[in-house]
Amino acid sequence: MEERIQKILSGAGICSRRKAEEYLNAGRVQVNGRVAALGEKADPQRDHIQVDGVALTQPRRHTYLMLHKPRGYVTTLSDEKGRKTVAQLVADCGVRVWPVGRLDMDSEGLLLLTDDGDLTHKLTHPSHEVRKEYHVQVTGDVAAALPVLSKPMVVDGEDMVADEVEPLGPQKLKIVIHQGKNRQVRRMCAAAGVTVTRLVRVREGNLRLGNLKRGTWRTLTAGEMQELFHEICK
Known part of the structure; x- marks a missing residue:
């Protein structure tokens, strides 16, 4: 099925949709050997998509984590000021994930991280009112x-x-x-x-922090995933 290329890159865990748009504008994305344009569509099952010459591989299944963010960590994958990031707390999860939404550095608690770009977009879009x-x-x-x-x-x-x-x-x-x-x-x-x-x-939404210890993470259960997708599909 054809989708906008920025959505494909985001869904594959390469980068956010906004960053994918930057990649497209910079000519860093190729589809079937030619430079792709912003707004163009492709089928990841049929088309050969590359970013900086590296072929895109779709993840077999997405990862969904719940982190108990402690105070003193910024909600980002990297920080130009050298501050501690939530990415460091989930570095051992085995895949590249990013935070869904944000908690400021002085705040704590439940933070979702995933490599599912479509879910990220839906959870953070104002229309869903999570x-x-x-x-x-x-x-x-x-x-x-x-x-x-x-x-x-x-x-x-x-x-x-x-x-x-x-x-x-x-x-x-x-x-x-x-x-x-x-x-x-x-x-x-x-x-x-x-x-x-x-x-x-x-x-x-329906996800609760519970007794998850500060600074630790866990994968969402099947029941939690069902409730999460129900939340954004209402």
């Missing part, structure tokens, strides 16, 4: 912040909304969002007058 649950420790007046956080708000010119907000303790909140804007929970809390001291993502 809910993410965070447990957030804060300082400040929680009682005053609750009604502010529970309503739609504009932060730095962006519309933001929480799907659920409830106290878990004197200085701890449960916040569920689906938008996924940059540092959204921290920015919403700051706008409501409280400061985040610890932020842990405990759920994404």
Whole structure:
């Protein structure tokens, strides 16, 4: 079946779709011996696709991991500043995987990594509205912040909304969002007058972090995969 070449490269674990577009614009991709253009389609089962002269090989099956990201790691495969990356934590998984979405360096918790470009695109696309649950420790007046956080708000010119907000303790909140804007929970809390001291993502869709230890990873179970694909196909 023919697909756009950037999708084929992403699905094969070569790079992200955005990076694949850069490869195509730079003339680094060939299909059946000729340079491919951005927007062109190919059939990976029929056509001979190369990147920098190396033939594309499709993975037999994709890999899906759940990582308990610790604080102090950036959600990227490499970092020009030399900071620790989540790629280092999953280096022993045996394949090249990338993070689905992001957690900022000071945040912790559930992070999905995969070599499935199509799933990555679907999970991060706003139209699917995948809910993410965070447990957030804060300082400040929680009682005053609750009604502010529970309503739609504009932060730095962006519309933001929480799907659920409830106290878990004197200085701890449960916040569920689906938008996924940059540092959204921290920015919403700051706008409501409280400061985040610890932020842990405990759920994404129907997937739960559970008792997975910080800094460790595991593959998703068949049941979790079924729930994950159900989530993005609703």
